[in-house]
Amino acid sequence: xxxxxxxxxxxxxxxxxxxxxxxxxxxxxxxxxxxxxxxxxxxxxxxxxxxxxxxxxxxxxxxxxxxxxxxxxxxxxxxxxxxxxxxxxxxxx
Amino acid sequence: xxxxxxxxxxxxxxxxxxxxxxxxxxxxxxxxxxxxxxxxxxxxxxxxxxxxxxxxxxxxxxxxxxxxxxxxxxxxxxxxxxxxxxxxxxxxxxxxxxxxxxxxxxxxxxxxxxxxxxxxxxxxxxxxxxxxxxxxxxxxxxxxxxxxxxxxxxxxxxxxxxxxxxxxxxxxxxxxxxxxxxxxxxxxxxxxxxxxxxxxxxxx
Numbered sequence: 001x002x003x004x005x006x007x008x009x010x011x012x013x014x015x016x017x018x019x020x021x022x023x024x025x026x027x028x029x030x031x032x033x034x035x036x037x038x039x040x041x042x043x044x045x046x047x048x049x050x051x052x053x054x055x056x057x058x059x060x061x062x063x064x065x066x067x068x069x070x071x072x073x074x075x076x077x078x079x080x081x082x083x084x085x086x087x088x089x090x091x092x093x
Numbered sequence: 094x095x096x097x098x099x100x101x102x103x104x105x106x107x108x109x110x111x112x113x114x115x116x117x118x119x120x121x122x123x124x125x126x127x128x129x130x131x132x133x134x135x136x137x138x139x140x141x142x143x144x145x146x147x148x149x150x151x152x153x154x155x156x157x158x159x160x161x162x163x164x165x166x167x168x169x170x171x172x173x174x175x176x177x178x179x180x181x182x183x184x185x186x187x188x189x190x191x192x193x194x195x196x197x198x199x200x201x202x203x204x205x206x207x208x209x210x211x212x213x214x215x216x217x218x219x220x221x222x223x224x225x226x227x228x229x230x231x232x233x234x235x236x237x238x239x240x241x242x243x244x245x246x247x248x249x250x251x252x253x254x255x256x257x258x259x260x261x262x263x264x265x266x267x268x269x270x271x272x273x274x275x276x277x278x279x280x281x282x283x284x285x286x287x288x289x290x291x292x293x294x295x296x297x
Contacts, residue, residue, distance in 0.1 A: 004108065015173040025292055042288050046284050046288035052172050053280060067119075068117075068124075073126065074130045075129060078130065078136075081137055082141065
């Protein structure tokens with residue numbers, strides 16, 4: 001449900017979390033972690049950031065199933081496209 | 094539904110048809126779904142081309158990721174002020190909405206200025222769009238994002254210009270919701286672009 005009272009602390013907490021996740025991703029490169037580990041950290045942090053933005057700022061937690069479908073269907077289609085093309089790319093390499 | 098059908102705003106636009114959905118929000122989400130396909134397709138091709146070429150090698154190592162990290166921080170700060178503007182609209186404080194929108198727009202402009210510096214530095218070092226396939230992808234994906242961010246800045250300053258002491262609260266909250274939704278989407282796209290084009294290319 002929509003909030004009727006406004007508190008600045010929630011957006012501030014969200015901002016803090018996003019900045020902390022940004023530092024995690026950047027440090028994985030700055031510290032020279034092994035590439036495979038760094039990639040897990042980088043994309044893990046990015047996915048967590050997208051989740052935080054969607055949940056807190058876009059308020060997806062209070063949306064109905066139609067909006068969820070509109071948000072997730074294109075993401076699913078892009079992932080399917082990437083998987084469908086991957087064997088083609090790998091075999092031609 | 095998070096918002097009632099009453100919010101469609103028959104008081105200000107009597108010609109609009111009442112439905113159980115908030116039409117503007119639904120339209121914005123349909124638009125964002127198309128944009129997701131656009132950016133998702135580009136990023137998918139970037140990943141597949143990277144696999145095909147066995148990684149981006151030296152080209153990826155030249156990308157200015159510290160400046161990209163600063164720009165990410167700027168964008169996160171702009172979404173904070175956008176969220177604060179939404180909060181101020183909820184308590185019908187139009188003066189504070191205007192101030193927060195102004196800061197959000199200015200942070201967007203700062204992002205664009207930093208990006209211009211970054212592009213200028215890349216060009217000086219010879220990394221033009223035709224230098225290598227990596228740089229073609231780099232300029233297409235980040236350039237498209239810059240255009241989207243520019244549109245967001247125009248929308249934010251446009252809305253800021255329209256806000257006044259007599260602005261109807263429900264109108265302001267609704268329009269602010271659409272503009273901010275777009276702004277958060279542009280921020281989310283940047284999160285993945287930064288991870289993919291900057292950090293992953295520079296890692297290892």
